[in-house]
Amino acid sequence: MTTLVPTTAQRPHPNSFVRDVATITGRNLRRLARVPTLLAFATVQPVMLVILFNYAFGGAIHPPGVARYIDFLLPGLFVVTIGFGSSQTGVAMADDLVNGMIDRFRSLPTTSSAVVVGRMAADAVRNLFVILLMIGVAAAIGFRFHAGTAPAIAAVILAVGTGLAFSALDSWLGLVVAEPEAAGLAGLFPFILLMFTSSILVPISTMPGWLQAFAKVNPVTVFADALRALCLGGPTGVPVFQACAWILALVLLGVAGTALRFRHVGER
């Protein structure tokens, strides 16, 4: 008969943060490949967005200094798909909460920030895949990098970094909202607002003055402009620095908020 009481050989070792993160990341990646909605958000949606936005708006919008709308559009669409996709992170967190998985994690001697960091790491893998997929589809309909290979690689890295900020914030939101459907909407609405008041779809110069003022400080504009500079050419130093500063600040905020909330789940 097998024994259920502890023996020295089975006595657990102290937990390592890296291993905890790796375990949670592995779990989330498995879910990503198996949960149909998550798979759709990572495959069908980005392809759809590239094609729809390009052919619906491409005829009407001619941003200055860009030969094809797709060249202007794609860097912005990186941010859109990442923003939309990250709403699923909030859903997943809320889902874990109501299904008792968060309790399961909290009752184990696991480091409390490993759950959110593992979430971000899995999202980063998803986002890398999504971005490469979008580049492939966009290239087929005319997109080209104009600034060379190194900036192109930097653009991919920056886009994934942007995703970290969204994941951290949406994780926090998911725990606070604590209801999967509501968490999805709570993640999407603010992002849709920020998306339309940013430089993602159209140049800011075409907006009314009061909206321009907001659009210029909108972090989504900062991300889109930095990505655009890396893809299309032009000065990259300031926009990329600004984008990195935003990412750092938002990641810290999101991770701290999630970890704090994680510790007080169930309290008023």
Next chain:
Amino acid sequence: MDDQPAIWAEGLTKRFGHVRALDGVDLELATGRLLGLLGPNGAGKTTAVRILTTLLRPDAGHARVAGFDLRKERDLVRRHVGLSGQFAAVDSYLSGRENLVMVGRLTGMTRRAAHARADELLGRFGLGEVAGRQARTYSGGMRRRLDLAASVVGAPPVLFLDEPTTGLDPHGRLELWAQLEELTGQGTSVLLTTQYLEEADRLAHDIVVIDRGSVIAEGTPEQLKRQLGGDRLELRTTPGPQAQQLANVLASLGSGPPMLDAAAGRLVLPVSDDPSLLPRLVALMADAGLSVSDLSLRRLTLDDVFLALTGRPTTPDRSRDRGVQSDDFAVSPTTKGAR
């Protein structure tokens, strides 16, 4: 921790807003024993479990679990307890084996040790054949067993089970009981919450009855049953004076005072196990010219325990407290239940 109790708690108090979920609860569980925490919905059972497993912080009170201080040594407590909540906390999109390996890794095991432990437990809990299937294809009973397996991955000396048989069919319940008996037989100390007196009676060495956040009775199952009288004779008749008359006539049969709900025409009488009971009952009723519309002789239930201990049944409270009390919702999951 050989001489220390597995659980020792004193004055545990927890409020949620205006609701006192726990109001100064003392508990003690000796090593290797099974303590049944018995109470209706909203009594504070889940809150007690969540506090003792470090998921909630108490507002007041002290506790040592597996020999470690609940406030000062949270990590060590976590390392020595297992928790199986009211709802099976398994990842539906992972296979049974993947679920257990994940928990093993998060408990601090090496990959190899986690796999070995997972396979051992899958076999032990009768999940070997479905180990590779995603948990969402499992039946309710299989999910429960997987959840229980997950809670013992780290071989915790103290195990908490919050209404583990809720939602199980009678067969699943018996199976789980057998597994729990085996666990305690191997020296694991278990705290189990339940709404079923039968379950506590069958499994527990000691029973603590709680109501509205306070302990209202404790003892071994034998002591409790002796205190409350063994079986229950329940009769229904025309509401009003006739019910009162019936209570007076039959009072001599009871091993304790009859409990009469005259308005409903319902009389409950504690009786001891006595073969001459029914003949005497029939004779008494015939002599007095009384009739009843329904009669049953049954085992003690949680409702009887509550009626005897508090003078009120569990049911009306249950509906009134739902949505206000912190615990034990029928449908919403644990984390929401504790908000």
